[in-house]
Amino acid sequence: MITGLSIRNFKSLALIPADESQSLEFGPLNVLIGPNGCGKSSLLQAIDFLRAFFRSSVELYLKDKGWDFRDLPNLRQSSKTIRWHVMVALGPDKDGRGAGTYAYQISVQPRRHLGIGLEGLVHCPPQGKPTVLLARRGRSCTLLNRLTGEPEKLQVMSLPASLISRLDPGKDRERYPELLRFREWVEGFRSYLIWDPKILRSRDRGKHDEIGPSGEHLPAVLGRLRTRNRPAFDKLVRRMRRLFPTLSDISVSGGTGWGWRTIKLHESKGNGAKITFNSQQMSDGVLRLLAVASLLYVDHPPNLLTFEEPENGVHPQLLREVVQILRELTERHSPDRCQVFLTTHSPYVLDEFLDHPEEVYCMERPNPGVGTKIVRLSENKQLCLAREAFADSLGEAWASGLIGAAAR
Numbered sequence: 001m002i003t004g005l006s007i008r009n010f011k012s013l014a015l016i017p018a019d020e021s022q023s024l025e026f027g028p029l030n031v032l033i034g035p036n037g038c039g040k041s042s043l044l045q046a047i048d049f050l051r052a053f054f055r056s057s058v059e060l061y062l063k064d065k066g067w068d069f070r071d072l073p074n075l076r077q078s079s080k081t082i083r084w085h086v087m088v089a090l091g092p093d094k095d096g097r098g099a100g101t102y103a104y105q106i107s108v109q110p111r112r113h114l115g116i117g118l119e120g121l122v123h124c125p126p127q128g129k130p131t132v133l134l135a136r137r138g139r140s141c142t143l144l145n146r147l148t149g150e151p152e153k154l155q156v157m158s159l160p161a162s163l164i165s166r167l168d169p170g171k172d173r174e175r176y177p178e179l180l181r182f183r184e185w186v187e188g189f190r191s192y193l194i195w196d197p198k199i200l201r202s203r204d205r206g207k208h209d210e211i212g213p214s215g216e217h218l219p220a221v222l223g224r225l226r227t228r229n230r231p232a233f234d235k236l237v238r239r240m241r242r243l244f245p246t247l248s249d250i251s252v253s254g255g256t257g258w259g260w261r262t263i264k265l266h267e268s269k270g271n272g273a274k275i276t277f278n279s280q281q282m283s284d285g286v287l288r289l290l291a292v293a294s295l296l297y298v299d300h301p302p303n304l305l306t307f308e309e310p311e312n313g314v315h316p317q318l319l320r321e322v323v324q325i326l327r328e329l330t331e332r333h334s335p336d337r338c339q340v341f342l343t344t345h346s347p348y349v350l351d352e353f354l355d356h357p358e359e360v361y362c363m364e365r366p367n368p369g370v371g372t373k374i375v376r377l378s379e380n381k382q383l384c385l386a387r388e389a390f391a392d393s394l395g396e397a398w399a400s401g402l403i404g405a406a407a408r
Helices: 039-052 058-064 177-187 218-228 230-243 286-292 316-330 349-352 383-389 394-401
Strands: 004-009 011-018 029-033 080-091 100-110 114-124 133-138 142-144 150-155 189-192 246-255 262-268 272-276 304-308 341-343 360-364 373-376
Touching: 004 262, 011 039, 029 039, 029 316, 029 349, 039 058, 039 177, 039 189, 039 304, 039 341, 080 177, 080 360, 100 177, 100 383, 114 177, 133 177, 218 230, 218 246, 218 262, 218 286, 230 246, 230 286, 262 286, 286 316, 304 316, 316 341, 316 349, 373 383, 383 394
Parallel strands: 029 341, 029 360, 189 304, 304 341
Antiparallel strands: 004 011, 004 080, 080 100, 100 114, 114 133, 133 142, 142 150, 246 262, 262 272, 360 373
16 A cells, blocks of 8 residues: 655655655545545546556556646646655565565656656565666666576667556466555555446446446446355345345345346335336436445455545435445455545544544645645644534534535
8 A cells, every 4th residue: 555655746746745854644534625626636646556556558547537747746837846755655466475564756747749858666575685676767677587687788769657557467477476566556546536326326337356446337236246256245235234124125226247237225124025126227326325325345445545435416315334444445455455545525524534534634735826734633722622622523623614624
């Protein structure tokens, strides 16, 4: 998981953190709060953007997002270099290799095109010394070959992506085990936007095993889970029953191959009769809770998850369950453990972190010409006063403006 992060000049994140010698510390579950336009989404995007470097080209990632690289630098100033410096703690891969801490840095220069100017990766095993695995400056690159123990020098004419993206897992595993371990971890990032109920309830086809950024493929994912892992699917149904006592079952209509699939919800009436609702009749909140809960039972959970306002459309009394599901994702054993970053505008969600203020980050941007500022809630001087004044309700203290910036 990411344990430390430093970002320079990515959208509104001009200096995160302000001190060049430090990094912003994160844990398994991280909640971002603040007014609209303060940079919460930019931080999630900056984290997910690391995936772009491990594709064949950064341009492909930008195309998928519908972004122009000229919009990435702070205040659209193309003379500014965008930089990431990430500290990561990882367990071993399936072969027992690659455990330890990683320090990764990469910079891009958005002038006439988006070009990588600097890249480096340092690995330190649980009991050992740091080793430079990758050093790249412009066209000059060096990779450490673990078979020979010697650095290999390369010349890259044009590569708008990480040098690690060129490695072949089948052929290069023995030579560069830690580089591939790091790449595969980053490739496991997933970014969820505010899930659209219209998309969640749409019928779907194909052999998808994960939900898309806006809620795509939920019927296909549930159908595949029901067919391939019925015990996990039954656990999902039982969990939903605890939230909705009238629920008797969930089914997915359609074939087992490439046919169209649709979610159906079955409820029991008091006289024993049953009523079936198709996805068009299901409430937005039920669909969203079903989608969130499914993350616990899919075969390949994300390594890192960024989530925009997961509370949308969910009744306040059920928000505790949303937070609990996300917390359970972070408490799993490796390799199924997931680090979670989420934004919220809900005082009810914030109340769930009363005993964990270190998991909450207050963000603000005083004016458009000033970059985003981030303060950990546990380091907020008003925290003790807020707990006393608002009877231990962080949500009310935040809504009043006592902690965090006021809404604009």
